[in-house]
Amino acid sequence: MSNHVHMVLHVDVKRTQVWSDNNVAQRWHRLHRGTLLTQMFVRGDTINQGQQQTLDNTITEYRRRLHDISWFMRNLNEHIAREANKEDDCRGRFWEGRFKSQALLDDAALLSCMAYVDLNPIRAKIADTPETSKYTGIQKRLESIKQPSIKNVLMPFVGHPRQDMPKGIPFSLKDYCELVDITGRVIRDDKAGHIDQQQQAILQRLGLSDEQWLTLTTEFEKHFCYAAGAEQMMNQFKEHTGHQRIRGMGKAKTLLRCA
Known part of the structure; x- marks a missing residue:
């Protein structure tokens, strides 16, 4: 930015x-x-x-x-x-x-924060689509799909979780790119919309409704301070770091719980 x-x-x-x-x-x-x-x-x-x-x-x-x-x-x-x-x-x-900095404690927090960052230029109205959002991870990932010869140094998407899974993000890159694209369209149209039904699979695996997803990908920084994740993960982080209270615990219960 x-x-x-x-x-x-x-x-x-x-x-x-x-x-x-x-x-x-x-x-x-x-x-x-x-x-x-x-x-x-x-x-x-x-x-x-x-x-x-x-x-x-x-x-x-x-x-x-x-x-x-x-x-x-x-x-x-x-x-x-x-x-x-x-x-x-x-x-x-x-x-x-x-x-x-904020600790991302589970997959839902990780992907919603990634999408929040990738959609920054669209929310700021300096780009219309993910592929035209300069200096973003989503643009780099889309370029690597079109031109496999381009070296991609970002953490890879490695598909669905499985035993002995290689290091990476346990979801499909195709699913993530399509979800970010549709989310960007909803944000760009400046209306309260719903994610296309065909994209529900990845949200279901994250345990999020489309309303939760849209809130997270437009207001992530507004709701979390030191860490983001489900309530159980937030409590574990609080104990590990010795915090008496952690801002965002209430939102963790509503935004990062199973839909």
């Missing part, structure tokens, strides 16, 4: 734990210069025992930062700010404040 960014992220901590120290250092150097010691390490220079302890501590910290959302946003926002200031020929602060 012109003044803000929305992203749905999957933080794969386990994957970072199996990276070699050299891999971690190289990945960090793509973003930052690192230290003289990490540069020596990547070059294959000899490192003595005293230096090794310092290097190990540094690599441990780099590994943590590479799966830390705050560091991800720090690097992303700094890059955008530098480019915007260069374009406007100015200096100074670009972003108003710290980013906000």
Whole structure:
């Protein structure tokens, strides 16, 4: 968008734990210069025992930062700010404040939030269809369908849940794209509508009615703060994080319950 960014992220901590120290250092150097010691390490220079302890501590910290959302946003926002200031020929602060994040606790919360983000340009009336919504995940996914040679780095849709399912979103990409397209038409027409009956299958698997889906995909940020998910998942998150109360619990009961 012109003044803000929305992203749905999957933080794969386990994957970072199996990276070699050299891999971690190289990945960090793509973003930052690192230290003289990490540069020596990547070059294959000899490192003595005293230096090794310092290097190990540094690599441990780099590994943590590479799966830390705050560091991800720090690097992303700094890059955008530098480019915007260069374009406007100015200096100074670009972003108003710290980013906000919400934990998506189940499939219904995940897909409704994804659709909310993908439909942002349509709600803002700067695009008419998902395929013309620039810089969105749905546009990238549709491009990859039309041109399989285009590399898609987004989390894949892997079909219906099954045993030994590969890592990905447990729904059909075709179902998701069609559902987002129909939802976008309802939003664009600026009327209270219903999702086409043929698309009910994916909503049924999510446990949502078409009214719940339309509310979530147009007002997601309005109703949830720290986390989004069914009531049981929200209670588990509250206990895990030590919160006394979590905003959105009431909406979890009405919007993310089985229809």
